[in-house]
Amino acid sequence: MQSYKIAFLGAGSIAEAVIAGLLEANLVKGQDITVSNRSNTDRLSYFKSKYDVNGTHDKKELLRNADIIFFAMKPKDVVEAIAEVKEYITEKQFIISLLAGVSTASMTGLLEKHIPIVRSMPNTSAAILKSATAICASAYATEEHLRIARQLFEAIGSVSVVDEEQMHAVTALAGSGPAYVYYMVEAMEQAAREAGLDNEVAKSLILQTLSGAADMLLTTGKHPAVLRAEITSPNGTTQAGIETLQNNGFPDAIIKCIKRATERSHELGETLQALMKQ
Ligand SMILES: NC(=O)C1=CN([C@@H]2O[C@H](COP(=O)(O)OP(=O)(O)OC[C@H]3O[C@@H](n4cnc5c(N)ncnc54)[C@H](OP(=O)(O)O)[C@@H]3O)[C@@H](O)[C@H]2O)C=CC1
Numbered sequence: 001m002q003s004y005k006i007a008f009l010g011a012g013s014i015a016e017a018v019i020a021g022l023l024e025a026n027l028v029k030g031q032d033i034t035v036s037n038r039s040n041t042d043r044l045s046y047f048k049s050k051y052d053v054n055g056t057h058d059k060k061e062l063l064r065n066a067d068i069i070f071f072a073m074k075p076k077d078v079v080e081a082i083a084e085v086k087e088y089i090t091e092k093q094f095i096i097s098l099l100a101g102v103s104t105a106s107m108t109g110l111l112e113k114h115i116p117i118v119r120s121m122p123n124t125s126a127a128i129l130k131s132a133t134a135i136c137a138s139a140y141a142t143e144e145h146l147r148i149a150r151q152l153f154e155a156i157g158s159v160s161v162v163d164e165e166q167m168h169a170v171t172a173l174a175g176s177g178p179a180y181v182y183y184m185v186e187a188m189e190q191a192a193r194e195a196g197l198d199n200e201v202a203k204s205l206i207l208q209t210l211s212g213a214a215d216m217l218l219t220t221g222k223h224p225a226v227l228r229a230e231i232t233s234p235n236g237t238t239q240a241g242i243e244t245l246q247n248n249g250f251p252d253a254i255i256k257c258i259k260r261a262t263e264r265s266h267e268l269g270e271t272l273q274a275l276m277k278q
């Protein structure tokens, strides 16, 4: 890949996961990445010492040499963030937005210029090159911008190109998705503790079970219901467990969870639009 100078506006969890992944994949050199945030100097020092990337609070300096600008602040902070930097961003650069819920049209409205934007939704598994990322292009992004974004995200996991309207569901499913799995692991660990299993033994069993099940889905291509049926002996332990999940609304809870997270993504975008009208 051609070498690009990359700026990050925002130095939180997802910026770290993406940077860690890009460096691990050897796609980008630390010296070509500069990270900035609102005010947290310790965090920039942490990035410097852990990843050997540059850090600055001088937004003009940050953006002067950047080819690609990642937007990685919370949606509520994007109005202030763009107001601070828009004079330094030109049409020759391009933005990769990681923001949940925020449309490229809203960002273009705030930028007041036709800057190419690729809206993206990775997840924190980017840090270990396992992100499930979806991307879409703004009205001002070309196939070339999409190709470059795709190349960056393919280095840190899988990439799906979707219509912008689908980004809300993608965010609920895959952006937030790892958190649902971690929540389930927390519950499995509690059950193991209550059953008197040693913590380390339980952890090893749970993680290998999860990773084995994911690999079975990936490698066998079998439908999850088929794989589930292969485990479920009539009147056995699995049947008893699954019935308990059904009786406690497990499928319904998962479906509601993803619907509510999708709705929340819409709300984040609408809140921003309301702010822009003020
Ligand atoms: N966490 C995740 O798994 C994912 C998050 N996202 C999206 O990524 C974005 C960031 O999320 P996350 O990393 O969790 O958030 P964090 O709260 O961890 O980080 C937010 C960062 O934004 C910085 N920031 C705030 N205001 C500005 C500003 N005006 N200029 C520059 N930087 C600013 C903060 O700086 P300071 O600390 O100095 O205030 C901080 O470094 C969100 O929009 C979220 O929707 C997308 C995919 C997954």
Ligand SMILES: O=C(O)[C@@H]1CCC=N1
Pocket (backbone or CB within 6 Å): 100, 171, 175, 176
């Ligand atoms: O919780 C959030 O809003 C962000 C978006 C996806 C993951 N974290």
